Amino acid sequence: MQQPSGVEPRVRLASDYAWRLLVLGAAVYVLFRLAMRFETIIIAIFLAMVFTALLRPPANVLARLVPRPLAVAVAVIGEICVLAGVFFLVGERVASNAPNLGSEFRGGIQRVETWLEGRPFHVHPGTLTNLQSKIGDYLSAHRSTLLSQALNSAGRAAEVLTVLALAVFCSFFFTHSGEQMWEWFQRQLPDRVQPIWRRCGAAAWRTFAGYTRGVILIAATNAVIVGIALAILRVPLVLPLVLVEFFLSFVPLIGSPIALAVATLVALASRGVPTAILVLALIVVSGEIEGHVLQPFVMGWAVRLHPVVVAVTVIAGTIAAGLVGAVVAVPFVSIVWAVVGELRAARTEPPTDTETEIGPEIGTEIGPEIETDEIP
Template identity: 55%
Template sequence: MRNRSGSERGRSPAVHGGTARQRGNGAPRPARGARALRVRRPVGDRPTREAGVATEVSRWLRVAAAYGWRLIVVGAAVYAIFAALGRFQLVTLAVFLALVLTALLEPSVSLLNRWMPRSVAVTVGLLLAIVLVFGVLSLIGANVAGEWEGLRREFVGGVARIERWLQGPPFRVRAGTLSDLQARVSRFVTSHRASLISTALSGVGRLVEVLTVGVLALFCSVFFLHSGDRMWAWFGGQLPGRGRHPVRLAGRAAWVTFTGYTRGIVVVAAINAVLVGVGLFLLGVPLAVPLAVLEFFAAFIPLVGSPVALAVAAVVALAAKGPLVAAVVVLLIVAIGQIEGHVLHPLVMSRAVRLHPVVVALAVICGSVTAGVPGAIVAVPLVSVAWSVYGALRAHPPETARPQGR
């Protein structure tokens, strides 16, 4: 008993020593004190920084601040982009027109490419487009020249009819009011002749800018039609591997939306122009063809262009045919607006443009304030493209996108 207990007592230091060595080699020591009893220090004794922030700032304010500074950064980036584009307004407009020409001519060029080389198909397509544009312009010039003399007589008689109409009830305008107005206009032109001449000369400079933009747009459209897909593939190849697929996805969505909008707005504008031309011709309003062409180009400004062009037609009808025909033209304005808003846009452009009318109106106003008429034309397709890119990237986020580097 004594020996066995002695041996046990003799082995116990070794065992304890082994345990100590194990603890010395990294084994955790047993908890002591408050840790052994699992007693935690009260939170209020030593408040952390996070706890103080959480108690002082509410969650919705922190979320709003997080979104706020991100929106500020995005807004600053968008403003910087538009400021840079504004510095190169002519180049930006030329590239936009080149993209429009590419979207319109690409189907015909692809069709011609089945029977001839790509370069020849591009040349033939552009030549046909140029012939079509100059043919329409020559038709307008011939129409105006042929009706100018009769139009002048009708306008003189129409002004006299308007004077008699305004002198009667309910307006009761004084007989010499319009004559005084004409005299004031003549005196204004005489006294401001120098400024009017300088304005005309600046208009010549504008004409040179327009020709420059047209030539540059035609030059860029040649390369976009010939090798636009290869140019985009080269651009995508310069990006990092992880960013190639999102950029390709965004570019595909943007191009589909832009081509759909461009072709759709051309179809809508052509139908509006045909309806206006036929209506004015049946009513006997002079300059029906030029007014129809004006309606075609005005339809490229949504919600605003068509009413303005038809208002010009109503003024011409009032001066040439009297108040009754002008009232019929006003009714024509309302009818064409309803057809465009409730029939043409839903059928033709619903797949390309999925924007609320309020968004379209705000985009047109902001574009016109920023860059005038070109800004009003560019605003809606730009917003449509941005929204489609956002939808495409949201549906296929970069984390779940398939890498395309292989």
């Protein structure tokens, strides 16, 4: 007769789950550290997937008129030309406005100093003068450090160009023969799990592509709204600020306010306090439009995540991997949630003649196979 162990069944069950969760957590940690080791490659692959989500629709349309390799090449070259043209236009605009910007910013700083000396701050004029001299002394004393940081930034710029080149290279093949690559990967798996991998892969790609197109549409809308408002307020550097707004909008919830905060500083230095207050009010208006109109309407069908989940995910991604983590976190969690939904659906759907047994770890039956044309 088996002797009682003296441990409550619930405690034993909790301990069983605890050590399994510890093992899973250790595995996730090891995978995360490995991913950070190859961060450059992972970022390039992520960007390649983003480019693929954008290139597939025009490439599919062009493929009806010309051979598919030529259609993909035209789409990729068009993408490169658009990106290069945007950055060239921004650089040209900044260079052409550089002579006038210096005088505008100096006049703006004087206006800010006058404002701080008046009500309600009553800052002593000597304080501002001493602050400017301290800043100049600091820059002179740390000139070598600032120079080394500038050289490091140049190295980072070369790394960014390498990542972009690898992303464009991979996106060409993902767009041209992504289905064949996905089929090859599935053939390496056991026959009994291939259908569920096909189904989960289709759901993952559908979610990622929908998120990518949706966030680009939201970013473009925010950029247009901000550009029109800054042009009306006659704030300088409108095009660079619009570009900053567009790219930072890829970080949900916090990206757009950060970009508009930069625009507020530019407006404060160049146009004075009233214009800066109006730009600051634009942060509230833009946030309301994005949170209550654009996000539910554009992203609701692609990413079914609660705003609280999105906020926590962005913060967790920022803590784990900085800006890259903030950008990648939401699509990653969205893909995981879509795959979990497919696994649940596979376990609850009734069997049919075309279903295949996949084992007890996932379920006993799955539904009809999903077309792999949805996979990049």
